[in-house]
Amino acid sequence: MDARQIAIVQESFEKVRPIAAVAADLFYGKLFELDPQLKSLFRGDMKEQGRMLMSVIASAVRSLSAPAPLVPALKDMGKRHVAYGVREHHYATVGTALLWTLEQGLGDDFTPELRAAWTATYTLLAGVMQEGAREFHLAQAA
Numbered sequence: 001m002d003a004r005q006i007a008i009v010q011e012s013f014e015k016v017r018p019i020a021a022v023a024a025d026l027f028y029g030k031l032f033e034l035d036p037q038l039k040s041l042f043r044g045d046m047k048e049q050g051r052m053l054m055s056v057i058a059s060a061v062r063s064l065s066a067p068a069p070l071v072p073a074l075k076d077m078g079k080r081h082v083a084y085g086v087r088e089h090h091y092a093t094v095g096t097a098l099l100w101t102l103e104q105g106l107g108d109d110f111t112p113e114l115r116a117a118w119t120a121t122y123t124l125l126a127g128v129m130q131e132g133a134r135e136f137h138l139a140q141a142a
């Protein structure tokens with residue numbers, strides 16, 4: 001990602017932050033509309049789940065210029081997601097729900113340029129988690 005993409009993602013996330021709880025509700029509503037089967041994977045309190053999701057996205061957004069230190073924790077998270085029943089194709093559904101939520105929250109500010117920058121952000125985050133998941137599968141097979 002280039003410096004401008006990083007700057008506009010960080011700036012737009014600041015606008016979403018005050019409405020994080022509403023954004024999380026919108027996000028899970030959309031996610032379960034896109035794939036109702038995903039509901040059964042979530043066992044805990046959805047408000048708490050929403051807070052954890054927003055907090056990971058917040059630290060990733062903060063670290064976009066130098067993401068390397070986050071990689072081990074994100075890979076571990078990807079491994080834990082295998083145990084939650086999450087499969088690789090679910091990441092695309094979550095990405096769609098996330099972009100839709102940002103569009104609802106930001107309205108006209110969610111320009112095509114900003115959409116592309118958020119797509120790059122999510123692809124980065126999901127890519128590292130999926131790498132962790134693949135390492136987990138390889139270790140299981142060994």
Ligand code: HEM
Binds near residue numbers: 080090125
């Ligand atoms: C960038 C992508 C994602 C982020 C940042 C993220 C973030 C989180 C966090 C922080 C947790 C709390 C537990 C932990 O840290 O292990 C969690 C749990 C969970 N996530 Fe994700 N997640 C992502 C992708 C996904 C995807 C693609 C799915 C598929 C539906 C998913 C489903 C779940 C489930 C089922 C749990 C456990 C809920 C429970 O135990 O009730 N996540 N996620």
